[in-house]
Amino acid sequence: MTTTDPYAGSRETTEGRVYTVTGGDWDLTFGSDPLAEERLVVNMGPQHPSTHGVLRLVLDLEGETVTKARVVIGYLHTGIEKNTEYRTWTQGTTFVTRMDYLAPLFNETAYCLAVEKLLGIEVPERATTIRVLVMELNRIASHLVGLATFGMEMGALTGMTNGFRERELVLDLLEEITGLRMNHAYVRPGGLAQDLPDGVEAKIREFLTVMPERVAGFHRLLTGQPIWQRRLRDVGYLDVTGCLALGVTGPILRSAGLPWDLRKVEPYCGYETYDFEVPTADTSDAWGRYLVRMAEVNESLKIVEQALDRLRPGPVMVEDKKIAWPAQLSLGADGMGNSLDHVKHIMGQSMEALIHHFKLVTEGFRVPAGQVYQAIESPRGELGFHVVSDGGTRPFRVHVRDPSFTNLQATAAMSEGGMIADVIAAIASIDPVMGGVDR
């Protein structure tokens, strides 16, 4: 029997050997650094209300000060990139939409822009305008969730309920347009799955009249509130140099003062023809990020209105029948997108049309070999698709540069040296979506 048991020293007495159970082995584990006596390792997550999903944080604490913050991800990995290699190019849309589930339409559009670049095709103007329209609606919804969860994590629960309430307005519109609240698979290579349903433009215009007041209400609720300001100001500091070194883009970079917005600097989908501002802040902290997101909601409303104004009748899918899924699909009374005329044609009139339909839907179309990188400005920053084709009917490789994945690397830089409560504010200000981080 050892006499140097660290947990229980012993001594001989007249009654025999007596053990004194002393408990923890912290000194042995952490050495004799006087500061280390205060060191505490705290595991937050993988499932915790303030970790924005299934994220795990390993925090080294000295008192309430964070000396080291490590981020562990991968809990939501679903192999979407691998899966796309086994599906047709059109089916790829239904996979990528599930990555950053708060910005599905951005995933779809970026993917489709990349595929269209490989194909060398241009989509009809109406399709592009509707893409801009739904993307900006989606940006509003995404920022509202970002602000809502921000509020929840700071303890401002009304912020959460209000944010989710406002988001429902957008989701109702997106459901009306695409048939689904999330994971729309609405944007397809070559255009859109279906045209806008009748009457939805009036509903979007009604939303445009309601929303500014709701944003103002958000400002009244949170912006001027002293507790809110104290929790956010000077917290999660990251300047432009730090952002660029860590590859951070989106509202975080703009909160540091650099007006880098791919819609302006590298326009796609005709964004150069829309009139909108790129909101920035000069505080480089969580407070700046909050203000930038709030301002971006207003800018998105401006873009939605302009997109509505320039909607002209026309096709929403390329003419090429070798790429376009057959039929001008529109949502029927049953919520499905079947065109009865097309069904009549392939089932009753033309065997060749039926074969073509079958081949196109099951086997898919071929995309010339090559690789492209297509980046767009998602609500969280640069969303890039690196798509490789080997000339077949399926993607050879789809890699997604997800902004949440890259931005989350800044957690340590933002929170080390600060208080543990500020870690929550810092991560909330990054607004990561774990579906996008882990893919």
Add this chain to the structure above:
Amino acid sequence: MTGFRTGAFGVSGSGDTSGFGGLVRVEPGGAVALHSTERPYGGWFDEVTDALVDAVGQATYDAAVPRVLVDRGEITYFVEREHLLALVQALRDDDALRFELCSSVSGVDYLDAGGPAGKRLHVVYHLTSMTYRRRVRLEVAVTAEDPHVPSVTRVYPTADWHEREAFDMFGVVFDGHPALTRILMPDDWDGHPQRKDYPLGGVPVEYHGATIPPPDERRSYR
């Protein structure tokens, strides 16, 4: 005759139509177009290439970049791994280049079309110049037997997680990376799932005591 197919879509075996059966076909020539674009490349591509030559020297450039491909309005420099660090350092720091942001690092496995000497594993870097609003692509190819590529984390700290992902998914070893560990898959996972010879759904699934075999091993219904 351009090709010979069996089954509905080249499927053999189980007749599985779930997509798990390895339906990807590699075309002759494949995704690795081995040709090279001749100067002039057009647009700002020549400007960037000249600046890069000035920054690293003609001899180094010739040794480092055996070929350049301009395709679909994007330029790709195929880089030898020994010279990768010198190149990215110049691309980031030279006044005429200024690629401040490393947007993305991704792996691609060209299993059958591995090109010369079977360099099937490619690491693709997308660099962005915010000053000049330009993007370039660097591509480094290595074999699966010697999958070593120098880490660019000292130049671009953002590459940290990207390289960990490429290691996790493709087994590319980034020498000099501060902590090259798996990032998305569990620490004790075997293999590198996004390699082309790693099957999709290739592991049996256990659920409530029953074991469901991977799709390609299930019974055939034909």
